[in-house]
Amino acid sequence: MDFWTGTEDLPIYGFLIRALIVYVYIFCVIKILGQRSMVSFHPIDFIFAVIIGDVVGEPLSSGEIPLGGPLAAASLIAGIHLGLTYLGLKSPWIRRVVEAEPIIIVNKGQILVEQLRKSKLTVEALMMDLRLNQVSDLTEVDYAILEPNGQISVIKKSKYDSLTPDDMNITPVEKGYPSVLILDGKVNKTNLEKVGHTMQWLEIQVKQRGFETIDQVFLFTVDERSGKIFVNGRSKVMDN
Missing domain, CATH: 3.30.240.20 (bsu07140 like domains)
Incomplete structure (x- = not known):
C-alpha cells in the first residue's frame, strides 16, 4: 500500500498505480460535473480546473505525499463547485454572484x-x-x-446581414444529420439499418463512385434527410 500512503523511495510501479487512480478519479469528476464545466469554461470553472490540477498533480511528482489527502481535498472542491453550479441554476441571485453577467x-x-x-x-x-x-x-x-x-x-x-434563402423566397432542401456508414473500410451496420439501406445498396453506391471494394473507402456518409452522399477514399474524394 505504499502507493497510497506514500514513501520516500516509492518504486516506479507505485507512480504508475497513482497515475491510473488519479486518471480514473478525474474522469469520474468530469462525468459528474457534466460537460458545461469543460466547454463553457467560465472563470469559476477555470479556477476549479487549476486547483484540482494542482491538488491531485502533486502526489504524481512526489512519492512521499499520501494519495488519500489530496483526493479527499479534490472531492470537497468538486462538491463545492457542483453545489454552486446547482444553486446557480435555481437562484438568479446566486447565478449573478457565481457567473459574470454579459x-x-x-x-x-x-x-x-x-x-x-x-x-x-x-x-x-x-x-x-x-x-x-x-x-x-x-x-x-x-x-x-x-x-x-x-x-x-x-x-x-x-x-x-447575409441574405438567407427565406429572404429570397427560396425553399432549400432540408439538411439532416450525416450518418457514417463506412469508416476506414469497416461498415457501420447499425447506421446502415437506421437510414433504411442494405449492404447491397451500399456496395452499389461504392462501385458507382469508382471503388472496387468497401475496403478502399475511408469514409462514406449519407444525409438522413436529403440522401446526399459523401465518399472519401484512400486517395480521392467524391460526393453528390
Missing part, C-alpha cells in the same frame, strides 16, 4: 468606453475579436457583447 461593449454602433475599461479590454483586442467574427468594419456592428466565458459575440446591423 457586458455590452458596443451598443447601437457606439463603443461604450467605460464598459470597455471595466472589462479590461483594449481597442486592439476588441478589433481582433470582431475580425474573428468576420467583421472588418466597425460601421457594420450593431451590438458587441462580452460573454461570461470571455468570448465576444457580435450582432450586425440588419443591412449587413
